[in-house]
Structures are given as C-alpha cells and as structure tokens.
Amino acid sequence: MTSKKALEFKGRMLSLTRARILDPDLGAISAQLRDFARQMPQAVQGMPIILEADAPVDLGGILAALREVGMQPVGVGDGPLAESARSWGLAVLPPEGAAKARPLPAAEPAAAAANPPPTPPAAVAGARKATRVISEPVRSGQQIYVADGDLVVTSTVSPGAEVVADGCVHIYGALRGRAIAGARGENSARVFCRRFEAELVAVAGVYAVAEQMQGDLRGKPAQVVLADGKLKIERLEW
Known part of the structure; x- marks a missing residue:
C-alpha cells in the first residue's frame, strides 16, 4: 500500500524582525507596542518577531502583548530567553548574523559538465x-x-x-x-x-x-x- 503524501516542503525565506527587550517593564512594553500598532497598522499585522534580551523576562506576558497588537512571535535569540521559550513552543535561533557566517556545503558536481540553461524570460520578468x-x-x-x-x-x-x-x-x-x-x-x-x-x-x-x-x-x-x-x-x- 502506497502511503499518502501529507507534507510538502518548500524553500521559502521569511523576513523576521528582531525585537530586543531593553526594559522588562511589561506595562511599558505593552504601551510601546500599542503605539507602534497605531502608527503602523499595515506593517504590524502578522509581523514575525524574534525576541532578544540580556536577562530573563516575563516571556509569557510579552508574548501576549505582541499577539494582542497582531504581531506573531516565532522564536527567541539564543541566550537568557532560550529555556523559557522552549516551554512556550518557540524556536531558539542563533544570534543575528551567526547563521550567515556558516559556510554552505559545497554543491555536488553535476553528472555532466554542460553549460547551465539560460534563465527563461518569464522568470526574469517575474523577478522585476x-x-x-x-x-x-x-x-x-x-x-x-x-x-x-x-x-x-x-x-x-x-x-x-x-x-x-x-x-x-x-x-x-x-x-x-x-x-x-x-x-x-x-x-x-x-x-x-x-x-x-x-x-x-x-x-x-x-x-x-x-x-x-x-x-x-x-x-x-x-x-x-x-x-x-x-x-x-x-x-x-x-
């Protein structure tokens, strides 16, 4: 019996905004988020957020404040928030720039040394x-x-x-x-x-x-x- 295909993975990049917590005061954070959402409603809705901090904070309260204005927290930067983030089901990501610093693995050599085909005109037009x-x-x-x-x-x-x-x-x-x-x-x-x-x-x-x-x-x-x-x-x- 052939198993049914249940998932399809695609290599899509997602733009993430990193928010560094400078003051752990939840009231101040909530007030700034509400003001931000009022000033930039289009940009805020669905904005994927990575949280960073230099010390432990009330992560649950901050997540609630972010979601209240329409932002979508997806993870935290590796550091003081990592342990708490896992209990909230969030990803723990390397510091900004660390992922870019890792070299990509070398591509496997092609079976035949043929010249690559030219880019189709439709693909070029779509990139504009x-x-x-x-x-x-x-x-x-x-x-x-x-x-x-x-x-x-x-x-x-x-x-x-x-x-x-x-x-x-x-x-x-x-x-x-x-x-x-x-x-x-x-x-x-x-x-x-x-x-x-x-x-x-x-x-x-x-x-x-x-x-x-x-x-x-x-x-x-x-x-x-x-x-x-x-x-x-x-x-x-x-």
Missing part, C-alpha cells in the same frame, strides 16, 4: 519589482500599500495618511503623514521626499516618530535609510 504611481494627493485617513514593489506619489501625503511599500517610497511633494518602506523586511529600501514633515517614517520595521525627527532637515528634501540597524535621515539634493 512593480512600481505604482499615484498622481493624486493622499488624503488623511487613506492608506496605500504596494506589495513587492515601489510606490511613487507625485503629489503630497497629508497628515493622517499612510503610504507603504515592500520596496522604496518616493514622494515628490510634501510628506506630512506616515511613510513605510521595506514593509516585509527589505533593509535596502528607502523613503525619499521633497519636503520632509513626516509624522512617522520606517524602513524594514525600524521606525521614528515626529518627536524624534525635529531638526535642520524638517521641511527640506530628505531620504530615510537604514544603516547598522538604525534609521538615518539625510539631506537629499533635489
């Missing part, structure tokens, strides 16, 4: 990112999201509006609302705007709110990039 262009102002309360591509707004983004893309966000007018680039974890994504007056900006889950962005670049052309895990707001020559 789509770009969506919005020529109307993005009004307060509107949210625009572009999956697997870039978003270009040729007008303004009003206060209370939100523009989100898995790739880069380009705003040729004033950015007065929220702009989120790299919504699925693309670290190289950027936010570009002609007039920087944002309520919130984020790249790959790392965000800053207006109170943190008061400076010389306010009201000027700027780009937002992610460097060494931190947001940088830089002058943009327009």
Whole structure:
C-alpha cells in the first residue's frame, strides 16, 4: 500500500524582525507596542518577531502583548530567553548574523559538465519589482500599500495618511503623514521626499516618530535609510 503524501516542503525565506527587550517593564512594553500598532497598522499585522534580551523576562506576558497588537512571535535569540521559550513552543535561533557566517556545503558536481540553461524570460520578468504611481494627493485617513514593489506619489501625503511599500517610497511633494518602506523586511529600501514633515517614517520595521525627527532637515528634501540597524535621515539634493 502506497502511503499518502501529507507534507510538502518548500524553500521559502521569511523576513523576521528582531525585537530586543531593553526594559522588562511589561506595562511599558505593552504601551510601546500599542503605539507602534497605531502608527503602523499595515506593517504590524502578522509581523514575525524574534525576541532578544540580556536577562530573563516575563516571556509569557510579552508574548501576549505582541499577539494582542497582531504581531506573531516565532522564536527567541539564543541566550537568557532560550529555556523559557522552549516551554512556550518557540524556536531558539542563533544570534543575528551567526547563521550567515556558516559556510554552505559545497554543491555536488553535476553528472555532466554542460553549460547551465539560460534563465527563461518569464522568470526574469517575474523577478522585476512593480512600481505604482499615484498622481493624486493622499488624503488623511487613506492608506496605500504596494506589495513587492515601489510606490511613487507625485503629489503630497497629508497628515493622517499612510503610504507603504515592500520596496522604496518616493514622494515628490510634501510628506506630512506616515511613510513605510521595506514593509516585509527589505533593509535596502528607502523613503525619499521633497519636503520632509513626516509624522512617522520606517524602513524594514525600524521606525521614528515626529518627536524624534525635529531638526535642520524638517521641511527640506530628505531620504530615510537604514544603516547598522538604525534609521538615518539625510539631506537629499533635489
């Protein structure tokens, strides 16, 4: 009797956001998560989270707080949280970058030394990112999201509006609302705007709110990039 196939494994990569616990105060953590979810509802829903900490914490309470706002904890970094994580059924992962440092095993030599076939045109076309262009102002309360591509707004983004893309966000007018680039974890994504007056900006889950962005670049052309895990707001020559 032939056994029935019950599982199919596919080699798909998942973008994970690592959250380091700086203060174990559960009330403070819950408040920050709620504020984060209010500011970035599109990015937060279903966001897979890896928790890291330098000391033991109330892991159960933190997991509940994450799930309450729609995040999905999937594991912890190896360290003080590891033992508790196993009791909650979470994975224990190596520190960030450790997995990348391991060399991959050498591929087995091919049976025949033939030239590899050319990439089919359809595969090349499918690899390209789509770009969506919005020529109307993005009004307060509107949210625009572009999956697997870039978003270009040729007008303004009003206060209370939100523009989100898995790739880069380009705003040729004033950015007065929220702009989120790299919504699925693309670290190289950027936010570009002609007039920087944002309520919130984020790249790959790392965000800053207006109170943190008061400076010389306010009201000027700027780009937002992610460097060494931190947001940088830089002058943009327009």
